[in-house]
Amino acid sequence: MEYFGTLGPACADPGILSELFEAGMTGVRLNLSHTSLDRCGGWLRSLREAASRTGACPELLIDLRGPELRVGELAVPVRLARGERAVLGEGGLPVPGLIFSALRPGQEILLDDGALLLRALRCDEKSADCEVLRGGTLQSRKSIALPGAALHPPTLQESDRENLARIGECGVTGVMLPFVRGADDLTALRDALSAAGAEGTRVFAKLENREGLAMLPELLPHADHIVIARGDLGNDLPLWELPAAQKSAAETCRAAEKPFMVVTQLLHSMHHSAVPTRAEVCDIFNAVLDGASSLMLTGETAVGEHPAAAMRVLVKTGEEALRWRAAH
Ligand SMILES: Nc1ncnc2c1ncn2[C@@H]1O[C@H](COP(=O)(O)OP(=O)(O)OP(=O)(O)O)[C@@H](O)[C@H]1O
Ligand SMILES: CC(=O)C(=O)O
Numbered sequence: 001m002e003y004f005g006t007l008g009p010a011c012a013d014p015g016i017l018s019e020l021f022e023a024g025m026t027g028v029r030l031n032l033s034h035t036s037l038d039r040c041g042g043w044l045r046s047l048r049e050a051a052s053r054t055g056a057c058p059e060l061l062i063d064l065r066g067p068e069l070r071v072g073e074l075a076v077p078v079r080l081a082r083g084e085r086a087v088l089g090e091g092g093l094p095v096p097g098l099i100f101s102a103l104r105p106g107q108e109i110l111l112d113d114g115a116l117l118l119r120a121l122r123c124d125e126k127s128a129d130c131e132v133l134r135g136g137t138l139q140s141r142k143s144i145a146l147p148g149a150a151l152h153p154p155t156l157q158e159s160d161r162e163n164l165a166r167i168g169e170c171g172v173t174g175v176m177l178p179f180v181r182g183a184d185d186l187t188a189l190r191d192a193l194s195a196a197g198a199e200g201t202r203v204f205a206k207l208e209n210r211e212g213l214a215m216l217p218e219l220l221p222h223a224d225h226i227v228i229a230r231g232d233l234g235n236d237l238p239l240w241e242l243p244a245a246q247k248s249a250a251e252t253c254r255a256a257e258k259p260f261m262v263v264t265q266l267l268h269s270m271h272h273s274a275v276p277t278r279a280e281v282c283d284i285f286n287a288v289l290d291g292a293s294s295l296m297l298t299g300e301t302a303v304g305e306h307p308a309a310a311m312r313v314l315v316k317t318g319e320e321a322l323r324w325r326a327a328h
Helices: 014-023 038-054 097-101 158-164 183-195 210-222 230-236 239-255 278-289 307-327
Strands: 002-006 027-031 059-063 078-080 085-089 108-111 116-123 127-134 136-138 143-145 174-177 202-207 225-229 260-263 294-296
Touching (some): 014 307, 143 230, 158 183, 174 183, 230 239, 278 294
Parallel strands (some): 260 294
Antiparallel strands (some): 078 136, 085 127, 108 143
């Protein structure tokens, strides 16, 4: 069983990383939607120091930007209140220009994994006026989803190619590709890895929307590991359909003997609480009973207040589930 934590400001210190390894973490993920390998020299040195202190031999995964759409850099977080108007694009919030080719009046726009919801009222090729249906505070680089819109972003962004060129020198062992839409995306990633002289790097295909779920059988031969990425899946599906989607993807992976990961909000309450909820612990246990071969924490370790405690709960629950599975 593999246990991953996401590197971030809350855990990038060698002392805290050592506690995470002592808790049983087997690898870390660096989310390159929030940074670049270039800017992470200090964090990678901390990782090496913690690994040598604890005798760990961690996997290092990078999570690319891929075709995912995100808000750009904001000078300060922006508060959007329900009923207010918000402008996207020119003269407003920075968003990828590509979205204006698909935006039509009436289109819903989910921001920050659906925490905020807008509806387009008027659109042109550079901007859109929107109504805020669900308000909140928007921060830089949060996700954007346009349910049902026909958008075709390229597999790899320029920054992905720059990061891939550096994976050998940084000790990266695996690459996660978000929003995989078909085998072509994975072929494009494998080609980029070959060009970087890193053919042996493990490829993790992230299922983040209906399109990815539907293509799973086609993806299996092209991926080393499947990732059931519940954050974005939960944007694309009504939340009550997410459990069945997770179970079906797990079943397909098990039948093909393809290792798979379950991720996002495994221990969400531990961002601020030193103890998890009963529901979270049961969710982890069930994911292992369904055959998950890896589990990963995201914000809990990247920006949470209790990164080491969260990793201890994850590993202890995962190991307990493995024992139970073996005995039944
Ligand atoms: N390298 C980083 N630097 C600063 N903050 C980070 C970093 N990685 C993650 N975070 C913070 O932790 C939060 C949760 O991490 P996570 O990796 O789940 O990001 P995300 O934006 O939800 O992207 P994804 O959909 O890929 O999971 C992020 O929204 C961000 O606020
Ligand atoms: C981890 C991630 O990308 C998700 O759950 O959407």
